[in-house]
Amino acid sequence: MVGIIETLPNGVTVHQATDEASPKCNIYCEFPWCPPDSSCFVYCRHRPDLGPNPWEYVACEFGTWGKRVLGAGHACTMAGGRFYFRREVGAGRREIVRVDLVSGGQEVLPAPQPALARGGLCLSCDERYLAYSYPVSFRPQRFAIEIADLHTGECTVLHEDPWTCNTHLQFERGVGRQLLVQHNRGCVFSPEGKCQVLCGREGCTLFLLSIPDGRVTPLQVGPPYTASCSGHETWLGTTGAVLLTLNLQEDYDHGKGPICVVRAGAAARPVSAPREMNHIGTPDSGRLFCADTYSPDEVILGSVVTGEAVTVCPARTSYRRATPDTHPHAYVSPDLRWVVFNSDRSGVQQVYAAAVPPDLVASLEGGA
16 A cells, blocks of 8 residues: 555655556666656566566555556666667567656667677766777676677677676766766676676776777775775766775675765775764765665765765665565655665565655755
8 A cells, every 4th residue: 555654753754656466666766767847766676478578567656656657678767768678579678768757758779789798787977979888708707898889889898807797886976977887897707608706805996988999097086095985976967076885894785884975086985974874875966876785774874975864764675685685775756855765574575665854954054
């Protein structure tokens, strides 16, 4: 049953936004899956009956929780109120679809078929470049990052490396001419392509790739600068900085660590100490960020500028791997009024939205 299920002493009300029996989840949280007007958010539900496109995407209106189906496939990115996903269309062919979340209009974008067959798809905000990654060989171990120019159809390898097995590619949100790349140094794969070590003692770090020349700019995170990156990072809106969490444990799911912000050529700076979190995300404004952690079970909002952070609510989820997994993957809407997250508190995973009082936001930014 949708509606308010919890009212907390800080004035936050938690709403259950979905009530379907089918498995469903919020989409991964590095940015809000919302249009700029924060009228709705997109979530996905598992539909094996849809054959080659088993994940169906649904737009849900904040407050009324009214829903409309957008299509089925594999989510790629959001930009300027446009939701992009890839879908299988038969005979081994795929296409990438743009959905305007405000008007509801849909359009297929031209893209090379070899690019659409790859993983980690990410689209630049001006729809010029499509980035993706793939294994080149496991004897020797080698991975590639490539871009497709959607104006010309040309595909170009930007980078090859033995450790870019889990790239987590993200285009910079302001201009879209830099690509954030996760670098799992020391990862090991068998000759058959099975992952044996996701990240070695060398630790996880990040680097930037310039588009379209592929110039590499390392970021000063991960050993020897900091503890290893957790694997959860995002552009800090359109500021050109990167927001991330570090990992102080080997447990990739439950491990947590300090929140940091880093820019090219500068040391990483801790944010909102002593908070130690896991997943993290921020809207394009970069004003506030949202993060979650397993123990203690909490979802927070924080400010990179003031360093202040507050607990919004507990997620009340098991944090277990499943289909889909029950990690909160919390994010804040562009208008900073809603925090969207997953929870299996009822025994069936649903998507929830916490309504955040304006004075709570103002207190983070020095206004209260």
